[in-house]
Amino acid sequence: MKIFLNKSLIAWYFILPVLFIHLFVIAIPSISSLALSLTDFRGMGKLNYIGFENFIELFDDRYFIKAVYHNVIWTIAFLTIPVFVALVCAYLLTGIKRGQLFFRLAFFFPYMLASVVNCQIWKYLFSPIYGIGTVLSGFGLDLFTTSPFTTKEYSLFAVAFVDGWHFWGFLVVIYLTGMYQVDSSLYEAADIEGASKYQKFRYITLPMIRPVLVFTIMIITIWSIPVFDYVFILTKGGPAYSSEVIGTYMYSQAFERFNVGYSSAIGTMMFFYVLIIVGLFGILRRLGWEV
């Protein structure tokens, strides 16, 4: 009996429920799906084992490589602009009394709306017939006369902008939660010493919320790998693959072209990519970050 109450075992009992649900719902079905990457499965019917043929084809697939590149851009874009803006706004919010609730709601509102709804709004805004482009050209400004979603130079950034616009308020809420742990007496002490707004942020807030900040960096990096919905609804990865990401490419292979085996091979590559990123976080942890 005693052995089951050993401290380390009890700690494991706390983790087991999550592990059990997750294994059952996601891991086991996913692994059976990974096995399909070695076959020519077309989504139904019989399948043949074809070795690493899918992977060989994949390394030669210029659109897959393009999609991976777009994912990297996406990750970098999301790690910088929304994080910066959300940190600034969360910090400024902790310093005001009036309007707290209003600003919190305003920033978080787009995050509460369903993706289909948000995308529809921006499609109208950028429509070449009715959108802001027509309004602006009325003032003699030739801006947005064509929709950035359908221009190959801008489509990826336009989609990332809309996704980021809906997402950053989420970060504000997370950072505010972290800022709750900051002891206000620290700020009072800093005030007495005449610290500036920036100094208080740099030397009090930032170190205190570091676990939450690192958490968001991690979650953004991880989340940006399977990114799908905003790209799919706004551009379907087009025009001319200019906004294709791994998620939409996988979808197109599996559901438009019925190359389910090939699509699973993409999934497998994604899996290795994630392992590399998680490995990087492991290194950070060794370096003393509270990942």
Add this chain to the structure above:
Amino acid sequence: MEVASFRKKELISNYVILGIFAIVSLAPILVLIFNAFKPAVEFGTNPIGLPNNITFQNFPDAWIQGEYSKIFFNSFKLVLGTLILCISVSSLAGFSLAKLNPKGSNLVAIYLLVGISIPAQMFLLPLFLLWKNLGLLNTHIGLIIIYSALNAPFATFLIRSYMIRLPDELFDAAKIDGANILQQFFRVAIPLSWPVLLTSALVVGLAVWNEFLFALTFVQDEELKPISTILFAFSWRFINNQALVSAASIMMVAPVVILFLLFQKKFISGLTSGGVKG
């Protein structure tokens, strides 16, 4: 609340910066609100501007045609069920990963991180077959289990990142008082972590409220469908009536806004009354 107290002149620049971002966030939403009050015919020629003729008819129409009283209840059940299951398992795991750190827990962290990144298309079909064999298709409990699994890694990590900063002395003190680990969890960790529990509940609940891929695939019975699928069906069944869709979306977000305001009020008052200090 006021954590970082600023001087008066700094306050003005605070409001200016925050105001600009509030406009960026909210201005596009105005389009949605305008559209919800337009008659269907006006929408075709004026999809972004102010309504020329205001109508309130879209709301009752969408309410009746979308059978909102039924789907609201279904979604509410799903959200509540998922929150109970997901937040309890996640806070247990988050606590263990933050404070107990058993041997090998690093592997769990890696496993969960990889788990977050798996796209749904990867496991949809095998899961469907599994659910069919278990008789969980067309049930709310089946969806609740899926939603909990989907959101648990995120919630676990968020809760962990908060609990990691809880001072060890509090736990040591409880230990001296004779509290076992479970008691430390319930008496120390949980009461001190309410901000992060509320935040996780908000994010997870919202994800469930807006989810439609699993809801459409795993529930075929019209009686059991949640709110997100109806909105999705709206854009096909009422293809020429985006005004109706806008009204439907506003009704869909309304309960979330109310809950958010209640949650955030609790936050703000919580801090001024002492809250948690490091």
Add this chain to the structure above:
Amino acid sequence: MKKIIDSLLVLSFIFTSSAVFAKTQISWWMEARAERDPIVMEKLVNAYNSSQDEIELVIEFTAQEVLGEKLRTALISGGGPDIVRAAGPSFIKEYQMAGMLENLDSYADQYGWNDKIVPWAYNSGVFDGSLYALPLTYESMIMLYNKTLFAENGWGVPTTLEELENVASKAKAMDMNVYSYGSTGWQPTHEHLVGIYLNNYAGPENVYKALIGEKKWTDPVFVEAIELLRKHMVDEGYWSGSLENYYAIDWDQFHDAFSARDAAMMTIGTWTFQRTEMNFSSIDDDWGWAPLPSLSSNSPNQNFMLAIGTSIGLNPNSKNKDAAASMLNWLFSNKDVVINLSNSLEFAEFNLPLYYEDSDFPTDVNPKIKDFLSTFGKVTGEGNYGYCTWAFWPAEPGVHIWKDMEVVWAGDISVADYMADHQKLWDKARDKGTTLSIPDR
């Protein structure tokens, strides 16, 4: 007392449930569409259910984006509706190869379906010598023009490339787009245009040869066809003014733009009839339709491209195959029911490829559409028919033809490279046996 009530309850339950179960239910999943669904309920479901009392047809309408995936998932897990519906032959072929469609040969013999359905359409459901699916609607690509506008300016309806480019320059001079069309909401819209240029520039004979493998898609005649499309789309901005606008405009917007004289013409499928009629009913302008112009001497006669929009078959897991087959037979045998249903939809859907006589059509059929139906029969009967990509291309090249068209339009690859890629995918499809049946010419 309680006992009596209980037994009454039990009795009433048995009674009601036996009444419900006396009818064989057959299910059919269909994509949801606002203006169509009530008509289908009234003129198909109710008409059938009241025509007999053994079988009850139940249709479930599902959003189009998820229907295919939902159906496939259900079929794989051994469930699904009795009647399997797919967006045309290439999808049906995938189901057939996976063993998810019932062989219909015995029903075809029993009911004589071969004699009821037009051969080219019937053959679209024949794989490996057996019938697996029936064609639920046939369609073709046409050109619409604003009749009033053309008359005002004395323009003739273009029948050749020269005439087309002539009208195009006149329309542009009036600050009007040549064609109204756009692909938002349905990315495969591009394949409508690719099909038009292949069939009307390279000609149906050449397309036929490529389909059966006697000619390569890298042949100069096809490269020239796509090059002309590229020129008209990118350099000339024929469709909605520019490539970017074509990408940005949806079904509602291009219809509205056409009826508002923002464009002189529209390239579209026959599924447009209901919507176009609706848009023009409230304005003074009138519309007309015409076959697409011939774009080179390879294709001297104007032709109609053949396509099957929807195919239906039977689910092998179904417990009510006989009942479902008899329902299908009822539909394919009752021309009056079909015409009544299809006429309410302006022949945009449920346009079953049966042998019709002029006398089959009631007097309230829209004369424009009646004209189309009879012209289509006459022209294709003379052998002037082409091939729509979604009805004759296997899945993978079928996606490539529209998805990678964007890459050509973007200027990222040359037309020759595009056609070389296309040929590779055809070779692959031939290797794997996913090609569809092509009726002999």
